[in-house]
């Protein structure tokens with residue numbers, strides 16, 4: 001028998017019970033589509049995180065108040081304000097910290113803002129001009145904050161892209177307009193270029209104001225010199241650890257702390273935050289793919305079931321084929337080919353459904369889905385393999401039938 | 411294993427018989443212990459090439475059991491079976507499949523055609539399992555075999571589109587296609603009306619004239635009378651009151667000699 005003959009035999013057997021075959025194929029199909037989609041979703045999330053790492057720069061250090069002790073995290077972001085503008089100025093010294101290229105102190109609070117009749121709520125970031133470079137951002141229209149704005153406590157604001165879009169018809173029309181932050185009037189001097197979102201924060205949903213203005217006019221509070229974070233940019237990715245050391249020893253010295261274990265601040269490389277996010281999304285992908293794989297196995301059990309039914313139902317046919325000279329091997333391959341056809345049809349259908357889903361799903365749930373050609377090819381292969389494995393037992397049973405018994409059965 | 415119909419002139423012209431089937435003290439027990447059924451007891455039988463033998467007996471007498479053994483679809487519990495010079499016991503599964511494929515053509519009471527396949531694709535199956543890879547060759551030969559049974563024009567019809575008699579003729583074409591040494595028919599007319607049954611029996615007679623060895627199993631004396639030699643089976647025992655048509659040549663089919671005196675054909679002793 002040639003492969004074509006075996007295929008033809010398998011196809012006509014499948015054609016003999018179309019509905020049952022279709023349902024079996026559906027099981028495999030859903031399994032494959034699920035695997036493709038979940039892997040694609042996970043890959044999409046990971047790509048997003050990786051993109052964010054690249055856009056944020058790999059040489060960013062974040063200094064936050066509080067410290068990690070053996071008892072756990074002491075204080076949250078900005079809760080114990082042990083960091084000051086003075087710390088930021090000291091870290092900016094090229095003499096004491098030669099590997100730190102730029103420093104941007106930061107205070108932040110979410111506020112409502114109005115422009116004419118439009119209003120919006122977004123985090124207001126008080127910072128210095130170096131923030132732009134440290135965060136690897138660019139300005140789409142107008143200008144960023146200047147040192148003069150900080151010195152004069154100017155009432156100027158630079159809008160994130162999302163804020164500008166919600167308050168004004170276009171970035172250009174925002175320039176020069178008036179925005180009230182918690183009722184305090186500010187003038188828009190610039191709009192940031194879009195940066196997308198990273199680690200669950202939309203980088204375009206914020207506004208920046210001079211840190212001095214924020215502290216004196218907006219946030220109030222008793223201590224007008226404390227900051228919630230100091231962003232440091234190392235001169236290059238290679239000098240990250242040197243920059244870390246310099247910042248660490250300088251801050252210990254400034255805070256008069258002799259034992260590093262008692263440090264009242266924490267320095268975190270931005271990349272480590274993101275790689276945590278990335279590894280979380282990877283874990284999630286594996287988990288989801290695992291669930292999807294289980295559904296694929298269930299599909300395989302479906303194939304085994306239909307073939308066992310098929311063997312029982314066609315026991316006389318098997319007896320007849322043996323009487324006509326079919327060897328056990330010929331009978332076995334007949335059933336295996338049937339299994340593989342079901343698997344491949346299910347696999348190809350699953351890929352189609354998966355691809356359609358990958359195109360449609362992002363519109364529905366707002367998460368990107370990355371399809372990898374390798375995963376698609378592997379999915380069809382795995383489907384055929386699962387079906388083949390499921391077919392082995394029924395096929396072997398058919399091959400072992402004694403022809404006399406098979407022919408006598410009704 | 412040499413397959414193929416034996417030319418009539420090979421038989422009898424020199425007065426020499428070539429035995430095709432040699433069954434010696436064969437027994438068959440189904441099941442074991444309390445449920446064991448001795449379906450065949452100490453059966454000995456010799457069938458020469460070119461013979462047309464009917465085995466007759468009532469229901470449950472062991473006819474089908476005997477046919478399954480003769481057709482290598484089952485193995486004897488005891489005794490020896492030599493088919494065309496090969497001891498069946500020494501053959502493995504694959505060799506047995508080859509024997510069934512080349513040496514034997516089966517005709518069943520229920521026709522046993524595959525409903526999803528057209529007539530010619532049913533007929534080509536033995537060629538397919540025999541290793542003929544060229545589809546057009548299989549098709550041509552299948553149509554040729556169908557022509558031989560008078561159904562050349564119905565080659566593309568499915569079994570449901572054919573009458574019972576036609577279906578049985580398709581089954582006979584399938585049995586003939588590999589030019590087997592032996593046709594084994596188990597109640598071939600059992601599911602047919604009398605006129606279709608007569609047609610089938612006529613076809614068998616023609617085939618036998620052409621040299622095909624036929625063993626026909628039936629419970630119907632009217633059917634059995636068409637054979638040149640009649641064996642009876644009862645309660646698993648083959649009676650030795652069988653008759654050989656003539657002593658001189660197996661192809662001579664004198665109607666009257668069908669029930670002639672016992673020819674001592676049982677066992678190897680007759681050779």
Ligand SMILES: Nc1ncnc2c1ncn2[C@@H]1O[C@H](COP(=O)(O)OP(=O)(O)OP(=O)(O)O)[C@@H](O)[C@H]1O
Pocket residue numbers: 408440441447448449467468469470471472473474475476629
């Ligand atoms: N697989 C089996 N297991 C146990 N007993 C069996 C089996 N097959 C047949 N028998 C028994 O063996 C005996 C002979 O059966 P067999 O089928 O050979 O009879 P038969 O002469 O062909 O009858 P019929 O004319 O009804 O077809 C019967 O008593 C039957 O019940």
Ligand SMILES: [Mg+2]
Pocket residue numbers: 473474475
């Ligand atoms: Mg029977």
